[in-house]
Amino acid sequence: MAPRVALRGLRKSFGNLEVLRGIDLEVAEGEVICVLGPSGSGKSTMLRCINFLEEPTAGSVEIDGIDPSAKGVNIDRLRQRVGMVFQQFNLFPHKTALANITLPLRRVKKLSRREAVEVAQARLADVGLANKANARPIQLSGGQQQRVAIARALALEPDVLLFDEVTSALDPELVKDVLDVMKRLASGGMTMVVVTHEMGFAREAADRVVFMDEGVIVEEAPPRELFERPRSQRLRDFLDQVL
Amino acid sequence: MERFARLADTFFDLEVMRRAFADLLTEGLVNTIYISASAMLFGLAGGLVFALMAISRRWWIRLPARAYVDLFRGLPAILVILLVGLGLPTAGIRPFGRYTPAYAILALSIIAAAYITEILRAGIQSVEKGQMEAARSLGMTYLQAMWLVIVPQGVRRVLPPLTNEFIILTKDSSLLFVLGLSLGERELYRIGQQVASRTGNYSAVMLAGLFYLLITIPLTRLVNYMDTRMREGKPGAGEEEPLELDPSASVPGGRR
Numbered sequence: 001m002a003p004r005v006a007l008r009g010l011r012k013s014f015g016n017l018e019v020l021r022g023i024d025l026e027v028a029e030g031e032v033i034c035v036l037g038p039s040g041s042g043k044s045t046m047l048r049c050i051n052f053l054e055e056p057t058a059g060s061v062e063i064d065g066i067d068p069s070a071k072g073v074n075i076d077r078l079r080q081r082v083g084m085v086f087q088q089f090n091l092f093p094h095k096t097a098l099a100n101i102t103l104p105l106r107r108v109k110k111l112s113r114r115e116a117v118e119v120a121q122a123r124l125a126d127v128g129l130a131n132k133a134n135a136r137p138i139q140l141s142g143g144q145q146q147r148v149a150i151a152r153a154l155a156l157e158p159d160v161l162l163f164d165e166v167t168s169a170l171d172p173e174l175v176k177d178v179l180d181v182m183k184r185l186a187s188g189g190m191t192m193v194v195v196t197h198e199m200g201f202a203r204e205a206a207d208r209v210v211f212m213d214e215g216v217i218v219e220e221a222p223p224r225e226l227f228e229r230p231r232s233q234r235l236r237d238f239l240d241q242v243l
Numbered sequence: 244m245e246r247f248a249r250l251a252d253t254f255f256d257l258e259v260m261r262r263a264f265a266d267l268l269t270e271g272l273v274n275t276i277y278i279s280a281s282a283m284l285f286g287l288a289g290g291l292v293f294a295l296m297a298i299s300r301r302w303w304i305r306l307p308a309r310a311y312v313d314l315f316r317g318l319p320a321i322l323v324i325l326l327v328g329l330g331l332p333t334a335g336i337r338p339f340g341r342y343t344p345a346y347a348i349l350a351l352s353i354i355a356a357a358y359i360t361e362i363l364r365a366g367i368q369s370v371e372k373g374q375m376e377a378a379r380s381l382g383m384t385y386l387q388a389m390w391l392v393i394v395p396q397g398v399r400r401v402l403p404p405l406t407n408e409f410i411i412l413t414k415d416s417s418l419l420f421v422l423g424l425s426l427g428e429r430e431l432y433r434i435g436q437q438v439a440s441r442t443g444n445y446s447a448v449m450l451a452g453l454f455y456l457l458i459t460i461p462l463t464r465l466v467n468y469m470d471t472r473m474r475e476g477k478p479g480a481g482e483e484e485p486l487e488l489d490p491s492a493s494v495p496g497g498r499r
Contacts, residue, residue, distance in 0.1 A: 020419050051380050053376055053380065069296075071354075076382055076383070079263035079379065079380065079382050082380070083380065083381075084376075084380040085375060086373055086376070088371075088373050089375040090371075090374060090376065090377035091377075092374065092377070092378075092392055092396075093394055094395050094399070095398065103381075103392075104378075104381035104382060104383060105386055106381040107383060107391060108381060108383055108387075109382075120328065142316075149377075152381065153380075153381070156381060156382060192278070222417060
């Protein structure tokens with residue numbers, strides 16, 4: 001079976017700046033991968049390439065074995081298989097929490113209003129916010145907004161869910177609720193690629209941890225091995241700084 | 244004293260006003276609102292299309308929009324009105340037959356679309372990049388994301404300058420007098436002006452002015468109210484989050 005996500009020789013430049021310098025990574029179904037690395041190491045850019053928000057300069061990104069640059073592939077359709085949760089939540093401020101979720105269900109998945117509302121309410125319940133369906137984003141805390149954003153991505157039943165530093169913009173006391181939701185997803189078999197600074201989460205929830213620096217993957221290993229027996233000096237330096 | 248009486252007679256002759264009142268109210272005001280509101284609607288539709296073209300990444304889509312805006316913001320309104328309203332029919336292009344108000348609306352719409360393009364472009368570009376990315380990551384196409392997510396937010400932010408544009412349009416509709424609108428089709432200014440040229444008395448023009456103020460002053464207040472609400476970030480002004488910038492200040496479409 002084809003891996004959920006396959007990056008092969010992925011390179012990405014912005015002008016003269018080469019942010020990704022050859023990334024090879026496969027994510028199997030149900031696997032949870034945490035991506036660590038100093039800022040500017042290319043973690044977020046890699047994630048954005050998986051969701052086709054950035055076009056690779058070279059190399060390829062495949063989802064379920066499908067290359068979006070191949071002939072006859074509809075990139076909007078392929079994108080539906082990949083959900084993404086952002087650091088800044090990016091909820092639609094002119095819509096209620098419920099409408100944030102029903103909008104793509106109705107317009108992209110073409111569900112009826114009733115079906116869409118049913119799914120949206122179920123997903124809001126999943127993230128513990130069933131009672132906030134009619135709240136506007138501005139009326140929610142950062143943690144609640146982020147959980148709505150997760151519910152919104154989940155509602156489309158993606159094959160893989162990407163998390164881009166989703167707790168970095170949150171007050172410390174709000175981080176736990178969001179991480180709890182993510183842990184539940186991880187143990188529930190969701191395929192996830194998580195860019196994070198939360199070492200505790202990586203240790204506990206990840207099947208594999210990837211350490212990136214200067215646009216390449218320096219090390220990858222199961223969390224216990226990576227944290228306890230770092231092989232490279234760069235990872236040792238990084239762990240010294242963050243732990 | 245005599246001078247004062249003459250002043251009062253020329254501008255405030257109640258008898259002249261009384262006789263012009265019915266025409267101004269039932270014909271002039273109705274047509275002014277009908278023409279301005281129609282032009283605003285078509286201007287919004289055209290402006291939205293040009294605004295979306297103006298932010299395209301492809302230069303050959305941007306170029307026509309830029310050229311359109313430059314052209315019709317750069318020309319005097321009365322020139323466009325004359326060319327479209329009288330020139331086109333004279334040249335044998337008569338999509339609306341002999342129904343002059345339609346040509347009037349077309350001329351004003353063309354002008355309004357140019358200004359509204361710039362207002363909407365500013366509004367759309369003020370929406371955070373993350374909104375488009377979130378919408379696309381949910382599987383929406385570019386146009387779906389624009390129509391369902393970006394444009395609704397962008398438009399709310401530029402409601403004050405849009406209302407302002409409607410005020411200007413209402414006032415500019417007075418320039419339509421050059422088209423010689425016939426009985427029943429006349430707007431406020433045309434009626435006042437006809438009375439003035441017939442009688443040499445300007446009271447009907449003064450009354451027409453009063454009717455304009457009846458439309459424009461409440462709208463101006465509304466703009467100020469929306470501006471204040473938005474600046475203070477109160478919900479209910481159509482915007483949930485406080486704006487860092489006064490959008491009307493960043494809109495290059497403002498005039499007069």
